[in-house]
Amino acid sequence: xxxxxxxxxxxxxxxxxxxxxxxxxxxxxxxxxxxxxxxxxxxxxxxxxxxxxxxxxxxxxxxxxxxxxxxxxxxxxxxxxxxxxxxxxxxxxxxxxxxxxxxxxxxxxxxxxxxxxxxxxxxxxxxxxxxxxxxxxxxxxxxxxxxxxxxxxxxxxxxxxxxxxxxxxxxxxxxxxxxxxxxxxxxxxxxxxxxxxxxxxxxxxxxxxxxxxxxxxxxxxxxxxxxxxxxxxxxxxxxxxxxxxxxxxxxxxxxxxxxxxxxxxxxxxxxxxxxxxxxxxxxxxxxxxxxxxxxxxxxxxxxxxxxxxxxxxxxxxxxxxxxxxxxxxxxxxxxxxxxxxxxxxxxxxxxxxxxxxxxxxxxxxxxxxxxxxxxxxxxxxxxxxxxxxxxxxxxxxxxxxxxxxxxxxxxxxxxxxxxxxxxxxxxxxxxxxxxxxxxxxxxxxxxxxxxxxxxxxxxxxxxxxxxxxxxxxxxxxxxxxxxxxxxxxxxxxxxxxxxxxxxxxxxxxxxxxxxxxxxxxxxxxxxxxxxxxxxxxxxxxxxxxxxxxxxxxxxxxxxxxxxxxxxxxxxxxxxxxxxxxxxxxxxxxxxxxxxxxxxxxxxxxxxxxxxxxxxxxxxxxxxxxxxxxxx
Amino acid sequence: xxxxxxxxxxxxxxxxxxxxxxxxxxxxxxxxxxxxxxxxxxxxxxxxxxxxxxxxxxxxxxxxxxxxxxxxxxxxxxxxxxxxxxxxxxxxxxxxxxxxxxxxxxxxxxxxxxxxxxxxxxxxxxxxxxxxxxxxxx
Numbered sequence: 079x080x081x082x083x084x085x086x087x088x089x090x091x092x093x094x095x096x097x098x099x100x101x102x103x104x105x106x107x108x109x110x111x112x113x114x115x116x117x118x119x120x121x122x123x124x125x126x127x128x129x130x131x132x133x134x135x136x137x138x139x140x141x142x143x144x145x146x147x148x149x150x151x152x153x154x155x156x157x158x159x160x161x162x163x164x165x166x167x168x169x170x171x172x173x174x175x176x177x178x179x180x181x182x183x184x185x186x187x188x189x190x191x192x193x194x195x196x197x198x199x200x201x202x203x204x205x206x207x208x209x210x211x212x213x214x215x216x217x218x219x220x221x222x223x224x225x226x227x228x229x230x231x232x233x234x235x236x237x238x239x240x241x242x243x244x245x246x247x248x249x250x251x252x253x254x255x256x257x258x259x260x261x262x263x264x265x266x267x268x269x270x271x272x273x274x275x276x277x278x279x280x281x282x283x284x285x286x287x288x289x290x291x292x293x294x295x296x297x298x299x300x301x302x303x304x305x306x307x308x309x310x311x312x313x314x315x316x317x318x319x320x321x322x323x324x325x326x327x328x329x330x331x332x333x334x335x336x337x338x339x340x341x342x343x344x345x346x347x348x349x350x351x352x353x354x355x356x357x358x359x360x361x362x363x364x365x366x367x368x369x370x371x372x373x374x375x376x377x378x379x380x381x382x383x384x385x386x387x388x389x390x391x392x393x394x395x396x397x398x399x400x401x402x403x404x405x406x407x408x409x410x411x412x413x414x415x416x417x418x419x420x421x422x423x424x425x426x427x428x429x430x431x432x433x434x435x436x437x438x439x440x441x442x443x444x445x446x447x448x449x450x451x452x453x454x455x456x457x458x459x460x461x462x463x464x465x466x467x468x469x470x471x472x473x474x475x476x477x478x479x480x481x482x483x484x485x486x487x488x489x490x491x492x493x494x495x496x497x498x499x500x501x502x503x504x505x506x507x508x509x510x511x512x513x514x515x516x517x518x519x520x521x522x523x524x525x526x527x528x529x530x531x532x533x534x535x536x537x538x539x540x541x542x543x544x545x546x547x548x549x550x551x552x553x554x555x556x557x558x559x560x561x562x563x564x565x566x567x568x569x570x571x572x573x574x575x576x577x578x579x580x581x582x583x584x585x586x587x588x589x590x591x592x593x594x595x596x597x598x599x600x601x602x603x604x605x606x607x608x609x610x611x612x613x614x615x616x617x618x619x620x621x622x623x624x625x626x627x628x629x630x631x632x633x634x635x636x637x638x639x640x641x642x643x644x645x646x647x648x649x650x651x652x653x654x655x656x657x658x659x660x661x662x663x664x665x666x667x668x669x670x671x672x673x674x675x676x677x678x679x680x681x682x683x684x685x686x687x688x689x690x691x692x693x694x695x696x697x698x699x700x701x702x703x704x705x706x707x708x709x
Numbered sequence: 710x711x712x713x714x715x716x717x718x719x720x721x722x723x724x725x726x727x728x729x730x731x732x733x734x735x736x737x738x739x740x741x742x743x744x745x746x747x748x749x750x751x752x753x754x755x756x757x758x759x760x761x762x763x764x765x766x767x768x769x770x771x772x773x774x775x776x777x778x779x780x781x782x783x784x785x786x787x788x789x790x791x792x793x794x795x796x797x798x799x800x801x802x803x804x805x806x807x808x809x810x811x812x813x814x815x816x817x818x819x820x821x822x823x824x825x826x827x828x829x830x831x832x833x834x835x836x837x838x839x840x841x842x843x844x845x846x847x
Contacts, residue, residue: 202779238778238786274783277790281783353787356794545748545802546741589740 129154143167159183159193165200170236176200189213202234202241219255226251231271238274245271259299266292277353280312288313301326315349316341334375340368343390362395367404383410401425401432408441415442429493430455444469456493458485458504477511487527497566501527515541528566530557530575530600546587553580557600568700570611574644575600590650590689598645598660608670608678609638615699616669616680619692642673646682648692655687733820737810745803752799755792764789766837766844771804771825772797776837776844800824 131152138145148163160179166172177200180193191211198205205228212223226249234241250265269289272281282289294308303324311317318341322334343351344366355361367390374382385408393400403423409416421436433454440447445468453460461483467476482505491499505523512518517539525532533554540548555578564572577600584592599606645660646669659667659682670680756773759765759781766776773793781789804824808817829838829847837844 234779238781241779241783241786243783272783274786277787279784279787356791545745545799546806548741586740587744591740 157182174201205231222253224251239276242273243271259297261297263295280349315345331375331378336373338371340370343367343369363392364395365392367391381412399427410441412443415440431493456485456489458483475513480507480510499566517542528562529559549585551583553583570615571609572612573605573607575604593650596647599643606641607638608641613678613680618699619695636676639676639678640674642671644670650689653689655689655692657682657685657687733811733816735807735820735823737807739810741806745799749799752796759789760836763837765793766839767828767832768839769825771821772800
């Protein structure tokens with residue numbers, strides 16, 4: 079029954095027309111024979127005047143999915159072709175309506191087909207197209223040559239993660255049968271519309287004529303797809319050439335070479351790099367300059383790579399860092415160590431200006447080593463030695479020795495918009511290690527400030543660049559000059575020297591949540607004088623009333639007083655600070671102990687102070703003193 | 710008799726209050742938690758239109774997910790993906806920090822569940838949230 083119907087259809091077909099060889103269809107699709115209905119609709123009257131052929135199939139199975147309720151209509155008068163069906167890819171549950179039609183399917187000569195206004199519609203895909211297809215057989219080998227043009231095409235997968243709108247493109251595809259397999263050649267010219275292919279979004283701008291192009295040629299057989307040459311050209315960006323061999327089972331790469339020409343990073347970044355660097359510190363850059371990349375892969379793994387950047391300026395739009403005139407030569411080889419080089423003219427890191435730098439290191443598979451790296455910083459710098467870094471478990475682990483070559487505090491405080499300070503900062507850290515987001519230092523950072531020293535020891539940081547960074551440290555201050563210190567912070571003049579210890583300091587998100595701090599007069603002989611303003615300020619830290627008391631007493635006639643010693647301590651736990659002084663008197667504690675004439679003693683009464691409140695008062699005091707007070 | 714009854718109630722209530730006193734304080738505040746909350750607050754205005762359009766919904770595990778990318782123009786789809794990833798990073802950090810601040814890191818998953826319910830309660834009408842049987846519009 080099945081073959082005889084097919085014969086009937088073939089006989090009626092006008093000369094030169096083409097009907098698929100239905101006897102082979104069941105080999106292409108796994109047709110369920112009883113379900114196949116072949117209908118010949120004889121609309122007009124007798125003899126050969128058949129004007130309409132329709133074929134229906136209830137169900138067609140293929141490895142990629144299924145079709146049901148398929149109906150093929152051919153109007154012999156108008157040459158209109160219409161194919162309608164519901165399909166379901168093997169990965170999905172839902173059926174989708176699909177149709178393919180062509181208002182006029184022309185068959186100008188044998189083996190040649192032409193459809194000038196066709197349309198493929200399926201689910202969210204709407205693909206108006208025109209197609210010319212030439213087929214011929216040369217020495218028993220089949221040859222195909224197709225030109226497909228789509229105009230204002232739109233498509234989308236169910237999730238909307240691969241979608242295009244208003245896409246205009248032309249595709250030329252040639253294929254020829256070989257003794258084993260096929261050779262192929264294609265040329266895609268994409269001249270309009272926009273496409274989102276997660277995570278990439280690429281659009282062609284109407285006001286900028288031009289197109290993105292992809293060309294390629296090669297062969298394929300049952301095992302291997304061979305790309306002899308392929309070239310991708312992105313408008314305003316640059317081009318890349320590639321060749322590859324890909325195993326067809328599992329689409330594994332046997333080998334691949336990619337070479338880009340000189341690529342404009344300003345246009346490449348938003349298109350390709352930004353989406354790829356989303357989770358890194360480089361996700362929000364302003365960038366200019368050029369670069370090129372060579373890459374080779376074997377058996378699915380990168381074997382060699384070589385990245386060069388030329389005269390690149392990059393700035394983090396969040397203002398965290400910038401590098402100018404960056405040049406890099408970064409070769410990488412899976413099998414052997416290669417020297418890498420990175421140099422820049424300048425830049426900044428968290429407001430700190432970076433000087434001209436030239437870094438040389440060795441890259442050995444997943445580890446990086448360098449004897450010495452000098453990072454000039456203001457008038458000093460950071461000198462790193464014995465650097466060793468390794469990429470394991472998707473993260474960097476490294477250690478190094480660091481030395482801060484003395485940097486002037488005048489410049490540093492200016493760069494960081496701190497109150498102007500004098501002095502120098504220098505440090506020698508025998509070992510810094512970083513692993514799994516934790517940075518640990520062994521040894522002290524020494525700041526030479528206010529004619530004294532500030533040592534930071536046991537410094538550790540957790541996720542310093544994360545959302546909730548944590549810092550732990552102990553700080554020891556010795557012989558700080560109170561004159562310079564109080565002038566710097568506009569506190570009211572105090573003459574003398576100060577020691578301080580801040581132990582068990584814990585910062586969360588750079589705010590203190592824990593410390594045991596004590597500040598006290600340094601031992602030794604030196605002039606000790608405190609101005610009335612400083613006394614008022616210290617008093618007002620404990621509340622408003624104490625300052626007024628001085629104003630009411632005879633003490634207001636003196637500008638400054640002598641003191642024997644001063645000191646204050648605060649144990650911070652959470653938001654509360656347990657305060658104490660140099661000694662206790664009943665329910666109060668002594669902050670400044672007077673001596674000689676005129677002398678003054680300042681007492682504190684609040685032993686439990688809210689840290690937030692204390693900071694507010696300090697701010698008011700220092701801000702108030704920076705303005706002239708007119709009485 | 711009456712007094713005995715009262716003291717029994719007192720004893721019982723004391724007994725039952727113990728676990729209540731040990732429950733997590735999800736309103737607890739630390740600098741880390743407030744930094745995360747500020748970051749989420751700053752992002753909320755960008756996310757709100759996507760909750761309303763249905764592009765983004767609230768998941769059962771206290772996170773958010775792209776529910777229907779098609780509700781967003783092509784050129785903005787990746788930025789929605791980025792927003793969702795950043796928000797989820799903050800939310801995961803928030804649950805962990807609250808558990809740590811309560812000095813019981815192992816409470817993280819309970820805190821996450823509590824928040825998952827709270828986000829749905831706080832959601833505006835029309836927003837989508839995930840249930841065991843799929844997405845539901847509030």
